[in-house]
Each structure stands twice: as C-alpha cells, then as structure tokens.
Amino acid sequence: MKKNFKRTLAKVMAVALTVSMVGVASDDVDAAKKIKLSKKTISVAKGKTKKVTIKNVKAKKVKKLTVKSKNKKIATVKKAGKTAFKVTGKKAGKSTKVTVKVTVKGKKKATKLTLKVKVTKAKKVSPKTTKAPAASATPAASAAASATPAASAPASNAPASNAPASATPAPTSPVESAPATTTPDVTPEPEKTFDPTLADFNVALTEEKATTWSKEGSYGTVKFNEDGTVYFSSQPTAKEKDADGNETDKIKAVNMYNNGLSFILGADADTQTDVSGYEYVAVRLKADAEVKLMTWAGGDDANNFWDKSDTWGSVAQTVENADGSKTLVYKVATVFGKPAKAKAIGFTLKSEKVVGKDKEKDGNDIDVLGAEEATLYSITFTNKIPEAVKPAEPTATPVVETVDLDITKLTTAFESDVKVAAADKGITIPFVKNNQRVFFDIPENINLAQIKKVVVTANVPAQLTISLFNNKFEKTGNWWENSVWDNYPFWEGSKGDASSTADVAMNEANAWKLAGNGGYFSIAANGKPAAGFEDSVYKVMSVQLVIDHSVKAVDEIVEPTPATEAPEASKAPETSEAPEASKAPETSEAPEASKAPEASEAPEASKAPEVETKDPEVETKDPEVETKDPEVETKDPEVETKDPEVETKDPEATKAPETTKAPATEAPESP
Structure with a gap:
C-alpha cells in the first residue's frame, strides 16, 4: 500500500x-527554432504576386526587416509587415534571387535568407464564367437527387437486389452540383470610393522635412531652390572617414544606380500619417532617368535609406507637362498598402550612364555609373488625376528687373589675370598686385543701354574698380581704355560684408559705347590692402545688374561720324589770301600816317595810332576786308579807327563797301 x-x-x-x-x-519556441522562410523557391507568373512568410519568429520580436531583389527587371519585392513579403513577377522565363535580412531584438547580427524566384508566363484565363448558367440549372437536378434518398428510405425494406439500382443515381448528381452551389455565395468586395472634395495634401519640400540620409549627402546631392523646387543629383557629397573617425577628402564610394532623396509627411520621422483617404499620389519632376518611388510606412525607419519599399513601374498614369516636366501618378493603396499609414516618400534615379570601369572584391570588372539629375516640383496626395501643366501665359516683362550675374565662371573669350575660387557664398579672388582683373560674361539677352545700376555685395580689404565692356571689346593694346563705364566702390575696403550700388549713367562720351547685347563685366584691385595682398582675401558674394526695359535698347555699336560742318571749318586755312593781307605793308604810305605825332600842335591826331592798337584784330579777323579794298586804309586810315565794329560785329559787312566808303569822304576834312 x-x-x-x-x-x-x-x-x-x-x-x-x-x-x-x-x-x-x-x-x-522562436528562440529554439531557426528562423527560415516558408519556401526556399517559388514560381510566380508575370504580373502576379505571391506572399512568402518568415517562420519561427514573432512580429513583435522583429526589430528590422529588409528585402531586396537582385534584379528588379525580373521580379520586385515588397514588405508585408514584419514577418512577410510579397514577390511580383516582371519578366517571364527568367529567374532571380530575393535577399531577406531579419534583425531580432536583442541580437546584433541579422539573419540572412535567400529566396529563389522563377517567373513564368501568365496563364490564360479559362472562361469559367461561361459555365455559370449550366451550374445554375444544376440545383433542379440536385433537388431531384436529394429527393431520391427520401424515396429510397422505404426502399430500405426492399430486397437487396433493388438497392444498387436505387442507389446508383443518388451519389453522382450531388457531387457535380456542389461547386456550382458555392458560386453565388462569393460576393465581390465593394470598390472603395474617394471624396473628390477632399483637399489635396502637398508634401513640404523643405530642408526641415528632408530625411536625415537625404541631407547627409551619402546618397546624392540635394539643393533647395528659392522658387520652392528641389535640385537632386545622384552624385554623393559625403566624405569617407579614416580609422579614427576623421573625415577625409575622398567622396564616399556609393553606387549611383539608385541614389535618391525623401521627405517625411508628419511632424517627425516616427509619425504615421493616414493617407488612406486619397486615391492617388502624384510626383511632378523633370528627369531623363527612370524614376523609382520609395515609401516608408508602419514600422519602417524613415531615416534609414534601406528600410523602405521600392516601386518600379507601378505608375497608374503619366502626365506630360508643357514645361518639360512630367507628373507620375501612383495608386496610394499600391505603394503604401491598406490601411495607408505613411511616414515618408521619395524617389531614386536609375543611372545607366557608364563612365568607367572598376574592380569588385573578387576581381571582376564592373561598370562605373555616372550621376543623373532631376528637379522635383511637388509631391501631392489627391483624389483626381492632375491636369497637365499648360504653357505659361506670356507676362509683360517688368519695367525694372534685377538680374544676378554669374560670377562663378570667368569668360572664355580672353584670359583673366587670376582664377576665381568658389566660396560658401559667391567667390574669392586671389589678387596679388594692384590693377589685376577678372572678367565675366554679361548674358546676350541684356542690352547695355538698359543697364541702370550695378549692385556689388562683397567683403574686400581695399577699393575695387568695376567696369563694363561692350561686345566689341578685345583685350589688346591699351584695352583698359576701352571700358564703357567704370566705378570705384568700397573706399579703403568694405569693412565686412557690404553692398555698393552705382548708377550707370549715359553721357556724350559713352552713350554710343553703351550698346549691343551682352558684353563683359570686370572686377579689379584698386590699391594695396593695408595688410598686403598676401594676407588679404577678396570675397565677392554677388553682382546684380538692374535692367530698365523702358529704356530703348540700342542693338548696334556705331561710332559717331564727324559733324558735316566740320570739313567746311577745315577749309578755313584755304583762305590763302591771308598772305595777300601781308602785302599791306607794301602800302608804305601807312608809316607816313604814323608820322602824324611829329605835328606837336595836333595832339589829337597823335591818338590815331592808339586807335589802331586798341583793336588789332580788326584786320586779322577778316583779312578779306583789306584785300577786297586796300585803298580804304591808304586813302584814309581812320576809316577803321573810327568804327572798327563795322567788321567785328558783322563780318558780312565786307559785302557792303558802301558803308565803309561813306566815312572815307569825310575823313580828309577832319584834320
């Protein structure tokens, strides 16, 4: 017991x-078993999708899941939660691989899995729907069949030899009718309707909303333009770091095949935004390369480039715009899933420009791909297909506009004295001595006659000389004398960042030179800096030209011809009769007139010579007076002394000899 x-x-x-x-x-149990895929190999038809799950791990324990197709032209892959993904066939008759990485919480090392994918031809859809009418007639037969057991119930007491006969039709007809009876029970899911009055949701394309990896420069170059657009190049700018973590001068090696940028939708990268109320998301951009949409949703890390879902070729519609851009329209349910809890959205550019060759770690040759560029205009969630952007209506050119001159590039028409270097804003000019110059092109759509002001913003240690040259300018001979306008801003230096505005005024000297479209703008050192050239930095942030379109443009530069009257004036020396005037001394009688002072009793007469000395120009101004009638002096020299203004006031008086002869008759009686 x-x-x-x-x-x-x-x-x-x-x-x-x-x-x-x-x-x-x-x-x-998850820890005890090894993480694996539900299938190691799948076959998927072109255009169809299959779901593959990750076994032996719970979704709550998955920290990160990444899926990537080796060849997206053959098959694409998209995550479906933390423990599953979907594979879509793209090119039939080909195979590829899908790489899966699962990182479990509490473990540093990720589990790497591989799925083999074979894409088959899409099967032709058999006309199953045509059998539906026949199936609908089956219930009548099945009703009769179902009545058979009832009739055979009493037959159960009949002899055994009758049983097979009664039982034979019973099992056959119900078996065939079974599939048909289930068809009416399948009700299609009602198609979701979207509110057409729901306001569009425009993603903010700002530096604040750009994801961290977009701004770091590891996956391309991003610039935010003043007009609200975003420039992107797949050329990375991030620098590699050495073993100590210090940044080097070498650009980080990144394949430019699918570099891109993205923007968060909510307050931060962890905020999920419900966009399920929208049917479409429209991305308007200008790019030559193929575009791939990237999305982050649910548990994805928006600040991780690789923790995303890629969408190649799932564009519902492409709208071509008049300005050369295009609007790619996607279905929200396709790119974000249901329900659509979005975190971030962006795009990558597929580069196919081979610019060189390189070696892989295993020694195989690989193509080095060049950068692609794009301009992003907008990303909009909407319930309507966007209309094409129409050509901009011609707007009246503003009467006065300010144009920024490109000072990052020197003209190639001739050589400048020094080279410029790019700065964080503008340029630096390494002047090493006085009067050195750099030259920049003035765009050909600017007419020099319409330039009214020049605004220079700079930080310089000494005075500058700024000049305008027209499009006829050549840097030969005393070329500095051929400027059409000069100004000398920043006396004794700018003393920090400063702006100087100078008027471009026309005058008689430069009016004909300030003409023609285009030309050149120059900046020169004007004076030695106090610290010397070696220890000084000339920094120019911007040069702006103020254009006044109300001023008539002068297209041709025409040097003015001499005035038509000028040649007549030059003929003055041709009056060679002046030497004839010199014959006046031959009238030796004139000295006799000078003997008048000997008559001491007639002091009045002695004043006659003084009369001649008071205005000696009477004879020199118009020698023709003497040559035409020399006897006027010899007979009576006082004719001129009494009224010399006859010739000075009106040189034409020589044409009226009568007036000069009138006093000549009275002159002899006066002494």
Whole structure:
C-alpha cells in the first residue's frame, strides 16, 4: 500500500513538472527554432504576386526587416509587415534571387535568407464564367437527387437486389452540383470610393522635412531652390572617414544606380500619417532617368535609406507637362498598402550612364555609373488625376528687373589675370598686385543701354574698380581704355560684408559705347590692402545688374561720324589770301600816317595810332576786308579807327563797301 502511494505521488509530480515545462517552452519556441522562410523557391507568373512568410519568429520580436531583389527587371519585392513579403513577377522565363535580412531584438547580427524566384508566363484565363448558367440549372437536378434518398428510405425494406439500382443515381448528381452551389455565395468586395472634395495634401519640400540620409549627402546631392523646387543629383557629397573617425577628402564610394532623396509627411520621422483617404499620389519632376518611388510606412525607419519599399513601374498614369516636366501618378493603396499609414516618400534615379570601369572584391570588372539629375516640383496626395501643366501665359516683362550675374565662371573669350575660387557664398579672388582683373560674361539677352545700376555685395580689404565692356571689346593694346563705364566702390575696403550700388549713367562720351547685347563685366584691385595682398582675401558674394526695359535698347555699336560742318571749318586755312593781307605793308604810305605825332600842335591826331592798337584784330579777323579794298586804309586810315565794329560785329559787312566808303569822304576834312 505504501509503495503504491509513492508511485502515485511520483506520477503526479512528473505530470505537474511536464505541464510547467510546456508553458516555458511555448514562450521560447522562436528562440529554439531557426528562423527560415516558408519556401526556399517559388514560381510566380508575370504580373502576379505571391506572399512568402518568415517562420519561427514573432512580429513583435522583429526589430528590422529588409528585402531586396537582385534584379528588379525580373521580379520586385515588397514588405508585408514584419514577418512577410510579397514577390511580383516582371519578366517571364527568367529567374532571380530575393535577399531577406531579419534583425531580432536583442541580437546584433541579422539573419540572412535567400529566396529563389522563377517567373513564368501568365496563364490564360479559362472562361469559367461561361459555365455559370449550366451550374445554375444544376440545383433542379440536385433537388431531384436529394429527393431520391427520401424515396429510397422505404426502399430500405426492399430486397437487396433493388438497392444498387436505387442507389446508383443518388451519389453522382450531388457531387457535380456542389461547386456550382458555392458560386453565388462569393460576393465581390465593394470598390472603395474617394471624396473628390477632399483637399489635396502637398508634401513640404523643405530642408526641415528632408530625411536625415537625404541631407547627409551619402546618397546624392540635394539643393533647395528659392522658387520652392528641389535640385537632386545622384552624385554623393559625403566624405569617407579614416580609422579614427576623421573625415577625409575622398567622396564616399556609393553606387549611383539608385541614389535618391525623401521627405517625411508628419511632424517627425516616427509619425504615421493616414493617407488612406486619397486615391492617388502624384510626383511632378523633370528627369531623363527612370524614376523609382520609395515609401516608408508602419514600422519602417524613415531615416534609414534601406528600410523602405521600392516601386518600379507601378505608375497608374503619366502626365506630360508643357514645361518639360512630367507628373507620375501612383495608386496610394499600391505603394503604401491598406490601411495607408505613411511616414515618408521619395524617389531614386536609375543611372545607366557608364563612365568607367572598376574592380569588385573578387576581381571582376564592373561598370562605373555616372550621376543623373532631376528637379522635383511637388509631391501631392489627391483624389483626381492632375491636369497637365499648360504653357505659361506670356507676362509683360517688368519695367525694372534685377538680374544676378554669374560670377562663378570667368569668360572664355580672353584670359583673366587670376582664377576665381568658389566660396560658401559667391567667390574669392586671389589678387596679388594692384590693377589685376577678372572678367565675366554679361548674358546676350541684356542690352547695355538698359543697364541702370550695378549692385556689388562683397567683403574686400581695399577699393575695387568695376567696369563694363561692350561686345566689341578685345583685350589688346591699351584695352583698359576701352571700358564703357567704370566705378570705384568700397573706399579703403568694405569693412565686412557690404553692398555698393552705382548708377550707370549715359553721357556724350559713352552713350554710343553703351550698346549691343551682352558684353563683359570686370572686377579689379584698386590699391594695396593695408595688410598686403598676401594676407588679404577678396570675397565677392554677388553682382546684380538692374535692367530698365523702358529704356530703348540700342542693338548696334556705331561710332559717331564727324559733324558735316566740320570739313567746311577745315577749309578755313584755304583762305590763302591771308598772305595777300601781308602785302599791306607794301602800302608804305601807312608809316607816313604814323608820322602824324611829329605835328606837336595836333595832339589829337597823335591818338590815331592808339586807335589802331586798341583793336588789332580788326584786320586779322577778316583779312578779306583789306584785300577786297586796300585803298580804304591808304586813302584814309581812320576809316577803321573810327568804327572798327563795322567788321567785328558783322563780318558780312565786307559785302557792303558802301558803308565803309561813306566815312572815307569825310575823313580828309577832319584834320
């Protein structure tokens, strides 16, 4: 009896221990088994999708899941939660691989899995729907068949030889009718309707909303333009770091095949935004390369480039715009799933420009791909297909506009004295001596006659000389004398960042030179800096030209011809009759007139010579007066002394000799 009790107690304790062990093992079953895929190989038809699950791990324990197709032209892959993904066939008759990485919480090393994918031809859809009418008639037969057992019920008392005969039709007709009876039970899911009045949701394309990896420069170059657009190049700018973590001068090696950028939708990268109320998401951009949409949703890390879902070729519609851009329209349910809990959205550019060759780690040659560029205009969630952007209506050119001159590039028409270097804003000019110059092109759509002001913003240690040259300018000879306008801003230096505005005024000297479209703008050092050229930095942030379109443009640069009257004036020396005037001394009688002072009794007469000395120009101004009638002086020299203004006031008086002869008759009577 005692032995039986011990045996019973031992059995009870063993059962209790087993039950408790089962409870513990159920929690750690994932850890006990190795993580694997539900299938190692799948076949998927072109255009069809298959779902593959990850076994032996719970979704709550998955920290990160990444899936990637080796060849997206053959098959694409998209995550479906934390423990599953979907594979879509793209190119029939080909195979590829899908790489899966699962990172479990509490473990540093990720589990890497591989799925082989074979894409087959899409099967032709058999006309199953045509059998539906025949199936609908089946219930009548099945009703009769179902009545057979009722009729055979009493026949159960009949002889055994009747049983097969009565039982034969019973099992056949119900079996065939079974599939047809289930068809009416399948009700299609009602198609979701979207509110057409729901306001569009425009993603903010700002630096604040750009994801961390977009701004770091590891996956391309991003610039935010003043007009709200975003420039992107797949050329990375991030630098590699050495073993100590210090940044080097070498650009980080990144394949430019699928570099891109993205923007978060909510307040931060962890915020999920419900966009399920929208049917479409429209991405408007200008790019030559193929575009791939990237999305982050649910548990995805928006600040991780690889923790995303890629969408190649799932564009519902492409809208071509008049400005050369295009709007790619996607279905929200396709790119974000249901329900659509979005975190971020962006795009990558597929580069196919081979610019060189390189070696892989295994020594195989690989193509080095060049960068692609794009301009992003907008990303909009909407319930309507966007209309094409129409050509901009011609707007009246503003009367006065300010144009930023490109000072990052020197003109190639001739050589500048020094090279410029790019700065964070503008350029630096390494002047090493006075009067050195750099030259920049003025765009050909700018007419020099319409430039009214020049605004220079700079930080320079000494005064500058800024000049305009027209499009006829050549840097030969004393070329500095051929500027059409000069100004000298920043006397004794700018003393920090400063702007100087100078008027470009026309005058008689430069009016004809300030003409023609295009030309050149120059900046020169004007004076030695106090610290010397070696220890000084000339920094120019911007040069702006203020254009006044109300001023008439002058297309041709025409040097003015001399005035038409000028040649007539030059003929003055041709009056060679002036030497004839010199013959006046031949009238030796004139000295006799000078003897008048000998008559001491006639002091009045002695004043006659003084009359001649008061205005000696009477004869020199118009020698023709003497040559035409020299006797006027010889007969009566006082004719001129009494009224010399006859010739000075009106040189034409020589044409009226009568007036000069009138006093000549009275002159002899006066002494």
